[in-house]
Amino acid sequence: MSDLDDAPLQHVEAGVDEIPIKATNQQNLDVILRIPVDVQVVLGSATMPVSNLLKLGRGAVVPLDHRVGEPVDVVVNGRLIARGEIVVVEDDNSRFGVSLTEIVGPTGSIE
Template sequence: MVTTDENKGKPDPSSSDPTKISRSTGKDAGEKPYEFSDLSSDTSASQPAANMELILDIPLEITVELGRTRMLIGELLKLGQGSVIELSKIAGETMEILANQRLIARGEVVVINEKYGIRITEIISPTERIEGLK
């Protein structure tokens, strides 16, 4: 709908509600165009380090996946102490490292002071990470 100054203050003929009054959209109504800031002198390029500080303390859950398998409920119910579940990965094969359930890297299992660790052998590229989201 286009309104003009000649319709200003009159009921809007295009509206089914005769109580609606059209308003002028011209400069006479006191409207001013929005002025956008100059993007060529953007200072946000100097702010990435400051923005990064905001997220450095956010906790992530890191998981190393040893392997997977599928089994029937009947097989699951038969498991007992000493049962062995065969996994899909072969001994010595690289493990997947997940951050909040998203693949970020691969690595090999190591033992450090009698605790397991993982040595990163491959970092997943941003392109591969995006493909993994599909």
């Protein structure tokens, strides 16, 4: 239950008809909640010359700059928002997930 549900119903003049503010706010919130975002979990990165990249084949291993056990970055629409640990999804042992351990504040600080 949100704060919008507890707010008193108010009206705004809109021509001949009156529009309830509570309903308008809920509709705006519903629109915002449907916006798709791109979520990425960054396991690490690597830099290599194009010549080495072209030599990669099936089964090749590319060493990353992160080590096992280090937190991974959670990035939304290109912006770091959190850090977390890789976990195995309980319902499906063939899938991985991320358990968030730190939330990055708007100024880049950890909360």
